[in-house]
Amino acid sequence: MTAFILVAGAHTGGWIWQEVADRLRRSGAEAYPVTLTGMGEGRAAGPDTDLETHIRDLLRLIDQVDAAEVVLVGHCYGIHPVLGAADRRPERIARIVHLDAGMPQNGDQALTLVPDQAVRDRLLHEVHAAEGAEGADAAEEGWRIPPPSHEEWQRWGSVAGLPPSVLARLAENAVPQPVGTLTQPLRLSGAVSELPATGVLCVANGSSIASVEGLVRLGDPRLQVLTDPRVTFFELDTGHWPMLSCPDEVTEVLLRAAAGEGHRVSATVTEQPSHLLPFLLDVPERHPERVGRVDLYLPDDLPEAQAPCPAVVFVHGGPVHPDVRPTPRDWPAFVGYGRYVAAMGAVGVTLDHRLHDLADYGRAAEDVAEAVDLVRADPRVDEDRVALWYFSAGGLLSADWLAAPPPWLRCVAATYPILAPMPNWGLVESRFRPAASIRSAGRLPIVLTRVELERAEIAVTVEEFLAAAKECDADVEVIDVPQGHHGFETIDRTEQASHAVERAVRSVLGHLRG
Template sequence: MSMFILVSGPFTDGRVWNEVVGRLRESGAEAHPVTLSSRPEADLETHIEDVVRLVDSLESPGELVLVGHDYAIHPVLGAADRRPERVGRIVHLDAGMPQDGDAALALVPDPSVHELLRAEGGPGPVPSPGPAQWQRWGSTEGLSVRQLELLSRLAAPQPPRTLTQPLRLAGTAASVPSSGILCTAGGMTVELVEALVRTGPPQFRKLADPRVGFFELATGHWPMVSCPDELAEVLLRAAAGEGRRLTVPEGESPFLGSFLFDTPERPRVRNGRLDLHMPKPDPGGAQGPRPAVLFVHGGPVPPHHEPAPRDSPLYLGYARYAASLGVVGAVVEHRLHGIADYAQSADDVAEAVELLRADPRVDARRIALWVFSGAGLLTADWIAAPPPWLRCLALSYPILAPLPGWGAVGSRFRPVDALRAGGGTLPPLVLTRAGLETPRIAATVEEFTAAAEETKALLEIIDVPHGCHGFEIHEPTDESREAVTRAVRTVLAHLEQPS
C-alpha cells in the first residue's frame, strides 16, 4: 500500500488536494495533505519542519511517497534529505530541480514578486492572487472561473522568507528514486526535458538515471484542481515505479565528447574570467593587434562544475579554431548558474569585453561576440545599444526568449523586443540554426528571425538540417563540419571589413 504526503505550492494549503485525496484513498492508498505554516515570520526551514513532523508522525509498513508541487518541492526535498530512510520516492509535480543553495525565488515567474522582495525596509508577505492573477504563477488552462475563485478564497499570503531562504541539502536523499509530472499547458514536455538532458547544462544529466520516471498531464499548473482523477492515477503509477525513462548516449554534452575538428592547442592567456587563445605570429615576425572573437558559453551551468565551460571541448574547440585562422579566440566564463543570474552574467560578459579590448594584442576596433544556447538572451543588451567596434554578433542554436518556467528572467533580456526597438546601427548577425532543435527553443528562434526580417537587420542563417542542439560535439558529419567552417569564416570576414 502506498502512502502519499502531498504538499502544494505557494498560497495554497492541504484543502487544494481534497479531490485527489479522495481518489487515492478509494484506490486503497493512504494520502496525507500538508498545510504549511502561513505565519509571516515562517521561512523555508519552517516548512521543511512542517513536512518532517508529518513524516515522523506516520506509522507505515512501507516507504512514503513525497509529492512536491511548484514551490513545495523545496520543503519536500529538505524533508527527504533529513529522513531518507523513510522516503521511497520523491515526485516533482510541475516543479523544478532545486539544488543545495537554491532559493525558490529563482523559479517564481511573476516579476512583480521579485521587485516586492527587493523592496527597501524589508519584504512583507506576498499577497495571494485574485482569480485573474493566478496566470502569473503558471498556466491556468483547465481551470474554470469558479475554480479560480475557489483558489483565491482558500489562498493565504506567502511568507517572504520561504521564497528567499536558500535550500540546504546534505545529499543524503540523492539516491531516492524520483518522478517528474509535467503539466504540458505550461510549455514543459518530456521532449524538452530530454533535449536538456542531452545537450543542456550538466545538472540535467542526472534525469537520465533509470530510477527517474516522467509523466505528462495535458493541463495547466494546478492539476489537483483541473484534473484530479488523472493526477491520482499518475501518482499511483509513479509510486509503482512506472514512467518514461530518458536515455542519453555517452558524450552528448558540450562539456564532454570531442569537438568536430582536431584543433591544435594554442598559447592560452588567462585574465580573470577571460581566456585568450593566441594566433601564430606573422611569418615575418611582426605581430600587430589582431581582431578577436569572444565566445560566450550557454547555460545555466552550476558553479564549480568540472570541466569548467572554458575548459570544455566545445568552447576550447571554437577558440582554438579561431586562433588557427589568425584571430584571437577568447572565452569568457560567466556566472550564469541559474535563470535568475542573467544580470550578473551580463556584467561578467561586459567586463570580459573590456579586458579583451584593453589587451594590446587585440584590435579593440574589431570584436565579434559569439553566443551559444542559453546565453542567447544576453544578446539583448548588445542589440539594444550596439557599440561601433562590435563587427558581428553570432548565435549558435540560441535561446532567444525565456522558456517555460523562466519567469525569473528580467524583462531586459528579450532579444526580440530589443531588435524591434532598434537602438542603433546593428552589426551583421550570423545565426547557426539546428534543424533538429527542440520545438520550444526553435519557436524563439523563429520569432527572432521574423523580427529581423521586419526590421531589415542583416541576418545570415546557416542551417544544419540534421543537427541538434550542441551538434558540434556529436559524431561529426560533412554537414556539421561545413556549417561550422562557414560560420567561422563568415564571422572572420566581417571582422576584416574596414571601419
C-alpha cells in the same frame, strides 16, 4: 496500499488536486490533498505562521495515515514542507515526488526560488514592509503576501495547457501566503537525501529529461545525486500547473513513480561526453595565447606591420560548475571555432566566464565585457571590427549588446541559443532577455544558427526572438541545420552540419570585413 499526500504550491490549497485525487482513489490508492495552515479552509494562520508550521501540518497527517507506503508529492513551494517533513519521518516515506519543483537544500528560502525577478522583487518589498509592520498592521494584513492577479499568474510559471476558465479559477481561489513560509530557511538533517525520489518535469515551464542529462554530463558534482538508481524522471508536455492542465497524465505518472518506474540518468559514461567529442571540421592545429581566462587564436605569420585583424569572441553557455575540467575554452567545439576563424584570417577568441549558476549571469556578463576590452586593446586586433558569438544558455548574455550596440560591434551570432530565460529560471535577472533587447538593436547584423531537433523548451525562446525581430525589422540571417541537435558541432558529423558551420563563419567574417 499506497497513500499519496499531495502538497500544493504558494497561494493554493488542496482544492487544486481534486481531479488528481479522485483519479488516484479510483485506481485503488489513498489520496490526501493538503490545505496547509492559512492556505484555505481549516486552521487559521497568524503572524507566526511559517515554514515550520506547514512542516508540522504534514507531520500530523503522516502520523495519521495507516497505509504501508506513503508518497509525498510537492508542487512548487510545496516541496519545501514536503522535504522538511520527510527529513523527520524518513522511515514512513516510500518516495518523494518533485512535481515541477526544484531541489531545495538545507538553508534555502522558498522566496529566492520565485520564478520571475519582478515578482520576486515585489515580494521582497512586501516582506520587508510586513517585517516592519507593528501593532494593528501586523495583527491584520502585514504578515501576508497577496496572491497574484489574474494577469500575473503567467509570471509565476508557464500557464500552457490551462484553458481561460481554469486560469480564472486559479486566480479566484488563490489566497494570501504567510510571509514566514517563504522566508524561513528550510532545515534538513540529511535523512531525506537517502529516500527514493522522482522528478516530474514540465517541458513548457523550461524543464526536460534531455536538459537534466545534458547538465549531468557536463560533470557538475552537485547533480551526481540524480544518477542514483532510486531517482527517476518523467516529463509532461505542459506548463507549471499540470494537476489542472492534464490530471489524467499526472495521475498515471504518480502511480508509475510510486512503483519505481521512470527514466533513470546513467551513472556511468560508456563513451566520451558529447561536448568532448572532436570538432566536425578538420581545421589546422594552432595553440592559443592565454591571458587569464581568455585565449587568442591568431592568424598564421601575423607580421607586426600588417594591419590589425578583426576578431570573433566566442561565448560559451552553462551553467558550468567551477570544478568541471576541462573548462569550456578547452572543449573541442570552441577550440575548433577559434582555430577555424584564425585560419580564415581573423583572431578567434575563447574565454571562461563564471556562469556557474543561474544567479551568475551578471558576473558572467562582466567577464565577457572584460574579455572584449582586453581583445580590443590588443594591437593585433582592429578595435573597430569585433563580432560576439554566443552558444546555448550563453545566448542570454547577448541582451546587453543588443540593447545598446556599440559602433565597433559589427555582428552578433548565436548558435542553438537560449534567447529568453526559461519560465522556471527564477534567479536570472530580467535584463537578460534578448527577445526583448532585439527591438533596440537597429540594423546590427545577427547570424542565428538553428537546429531542427532542438529541445522544445529552447526552441520556443528562439521563435519568440524571431517574432520580435520580424516586428522591428531586425537584420537576422537564419541558418538551419537539418536533423541537427543542440551541440551539433561534436554530435552530428553530417554534410549539412559542416556546411552550417562554414556558412555561419563566412557570414560573420563577411560582416566584419564589409
